[in-house]
Amino acid sequence: MPDPSQTQTSQTQTRLPLSRDRILVAALAYADTHGLQALSMRKVAGDLGVEAMSLYNHISNKADIIAGITDLVAGEITLPTPDFDWKGEMRARSQSAHRVLVKHPWAAAQFQAGHPPGPMMMTYLDATLGCLMAVGFTPAQADHARNTIDNHIYGYTLQKLTRPTRAREIARAAKKELKSIPAASYPHLHRRTEELANATSAEVDDFDFGLTLILDGLDALR
Amino acid sequence: MPDPSQTQTSQTQTRLPLSRDRILVAALAYADTHGLQALSMRKVAGDLGVEAMSLYNHISNKADIIAGITDLVAGEITLPTPDFDWKGEMRARSQSAHRVLVKHPWAAAQFQAGHPPGPMMMTYLDATLGCLMAVGFTPAQADHARNTIDNHIYGYTLQKLTRPTRAREIARAAKKELKSIPAASYPHLHRRTEELANATSAEVDDFDFGLTLILDGLDALR
DNA sequence: CGGCGGTCATTTACACTGTAAGCGCCCGAT
DNA sequence: ATCGGGCGCTTACAGTGTAAATGACCGCCG
Structure with missing residues (x-):
């Protein structure tokens, strides 16, 4: 020394x-x-x-740290604001959340783990509820809507995090998986994987696929 | 001895x-x-x-055990069969999956963790794809549809696992949470929690709420 | 200026984790 | 009868979260 x-x-x-x-x-x-x-x-x-x-x-302990960094991540999501175009707001918010959760790949699972939300997470929840209630949803409807949307975001993000993202790599991964999916036992899964193995360009984005589904359905309920 | x-x-x-x-x-x-x-x-x-x-x-190791028991759980879900009433099949399958995942509270997170599926999980996936493709969905559509539905199941189950389920307890929990949700900072969240604290009977089931949304949306795409 | 109390980094310690390496028993085949 | 291999056990090690006690520093108050 x-x-x-x-x-x-x-x-x-x-x-x-x-x-x-x-x-x-x-x-x-x-x-x-x-x-x-x-x-x-x-x-x-x-x-x-x-x-x-x-x-x-x-x-105070490790759980405290994890709660802390999880809330930090929640703070990175851009908040929706009350607006006539609530679908656009929700779409923007969803894509922001998705981007943030990809940047912090461990966070999506924490968001879903059900621990009490930190302050950042609460303002995020509040802003979302506010945006939905401003266009006519009841509090209960807004709550359910937010849950459904968030489940989609988290689920989609979690699944995207473990699969290759570029079309080239998807095809290569699918070719490799194909060997462990005998067509005799899993005909439909096999067929779908074959399709992926031969796909040259990326398909329609799954994220918007499900999100549009949900938003349109919500619109009808309002 | x-x-x-x-x-x-x-x-x-x-x-x-x-x-x-x-x-x-x-x-x-x-x-x-x-x-x-x-x-x-x-x-x-x-x-x-x-x-x-x-x-x-x-x-071979602990991960092997976890993969094994996760696949055991997947095997408990009742499989959908090709049927004209595909919505009914999907609804039945979703409720079965939900029930099973509540019985094994740790499993939903594993389902979403993205590890390679075991044989039971693969027959589960295959049966679902088969059911959807039988009523006219393309393989890609069926894949996206299954993903969207499963995200909803897992997300909803995970969130239900950490919250009280009976109306009585929901109200009591909401009353307790209310103190940590100042109305000044989180007006909409506060309002919704207030509503929950005063609710006497269980509301419309969130699960069917989102599920119907998704299934109806899918029907339009077919 | 002296010392005193509080803040905060450190040391040591403990119970517990997954698992690598090697020992030895028992059983079935040669 | 003996050998080989399957399989349960012991020992060991590096790593985990954290309780408890130690000690260095700092600013404050007399």
């Missing part, structure tokens, strides 16, 4: 103090690059140049 | 040999009662009266 006095001064100068926010930012970055299951107290602490137990002076 | 010879004979008589199936059954039971996050090799082994490492003679 070098001269202690120098180390001290350089520390007090360079190393800014730990804080809940700094911990959450580091944890968020770690989860994004290594996955949530790889996130551990010691790893986050390491990235901050600190020992694991030091984190407990600012956060 | 008692007389070894007696112990041996009683063991060879009473204790049936370990097997992949016995392990999966024990693991499934454990996950159902204690949750998937509490499932560990030692716990499962303990329930079988055996040491943890013995399991590895029949399964």
Whole structure:
């Protein structure tokens, strides 16, 4: 170890103090690059140049960290605003949420895990309800509508996260899977996979497919 | 330890040999009662009266166990059959899936995790595709339709698993939550929660709400 | 200026996780 | 009779979350 006095001064100068926010930012970055299951107290602490137990002076436990970074992610979604074109608002909001959840691949599962929502998530919920209620939906209808839309967003995002996205790769993956899908046992699944293996261009976007379905259905109920 | 010879004979008589199936059954039971996050090799082994490492003679690792029990759950869902009343088939299949996933509360998240499907899951997928294609949907349409429906099932089930189900309890929970939802910051969310706190009877079932939406939308596309 | 209390990083420790490596028993085949 | 392999066990290790106690620093108050 070098001269202690120098180390001290350089520390007090360079190393800014730990804080809940700094911990959450580091944890968020770690989860994004290594996955949530790889996130551990010691790893986050390491990235901050600190020992694991030091984190407990600012956060209460690991669940607290996960709740914190999940709410940070919720804060990245652009909020819908009351507007006559509520479908457009919902579509924009859905695509924003989808983009954000792809950027933080571990987050969609957390959104669905059912833990109590943080403040960011609550403003996101509130804005969505407000947008729907402004165009005539009852609170209950708005609630159900939001649930249905969100389920679609989360489900679609989760499934897209594990499959290749470019047409080229989809075809290659499908060819590989085809060997483990005997046509005798799974005729329809086999046929569909064959189709995917030979597809050259990306098909109609599934996301808008289901979303339009839901929005149009909601429109009729209003 | 008692007389070894007696112990041996009683063991060879009473204790049936370990097997992949016995392990999966024990693991499934454990996950159902204690949750998937509490499932560990030692716990499962303990329930079988055996040491943890013995399991590895029949399964390759913990992920293998989880994949196995997940596929067991998939096998419990009643399959749809090709029928003119495809909406009825889809509705029945959805409700069966929902019931099964409530019985195994950890499973819905696994279904959505995107791991390669086991044989039971694949016959489930194949039957669904078959039912849809039999009434005129193209393979791609059937695929998208199934995805949209399943997202709804999983999402709805996951959310129902964390909230109280009886109207009485919903109201009580809503009253408690109300304190952490200041009307100033979250007016619409607050209003909706208020409504829930005063609701006496269960509302229209959200599940059928969204499902009908989707099925009707699909019908128009066919 | 002296010391005192509070803040906060650290050290040590414990119970628990998945699983690699190797031991030894028993059983069935040669 | 012996050998080989299947299979349960023991031991071991690296890693997990976190409780408890230690100690360095800082600003405040006398």
